[in-house]
Amino acid sequence: RSSAAAAAAAEVEGLFEDLLGLRAALWRQNSALPTPGPWAGTRSAGKRSRDEMLSRLDGADREMEAFRDATIDKWDGKVKTGAGTAAASKFKALNQSVLSQVQTVLEDSSRLVRRTRVKRSTYRVLGAALFPSSDAVPTVENQGEDG
Secondary structure (H helix, E strand, O other), rough: OOOHHHHHHHHHHHHHHHHHHHHHHHHHOOOOOOOOOOOOOOOOOOOOOOHHHHOOOOOOOOHHHHHHHHHHHHHHHHHHHHHHOOOOOOOOHHHOOOOHHHHHHHHHHHHHHHHHHOOOOOOOOOOHHHHHOOOOOOOOHHHHHHO
């Protein structure tokens, strides 16, 4: 490895450890959560493999999942009750919980990717015929020169 790549890898590992430390500190501040598992351990002196770092992060996510889902469901119910949408609606999505809506969207990853990409098709700029030269097109910079 080059020295730049080694330095970048060390920075990423340090950032990862800081992220897990922050998550563990926030976890301990919330009394509704159980004691964090082994993923919240202290920073290791040696290097960690990428797989080990990712498994620690996955462990933290798995432990938080039940609490996260319960909290989302609780607030979804409060919002629906407050907005008056809990009774009846002709929209199917409004009758589903937020978690089931998210799960439905995540199940079809190709559709999700397709819907979130920006369409970069060719287009015609309105008014371009009025300014045939690109230098003559008014911009924020040169609008103030003429008035």
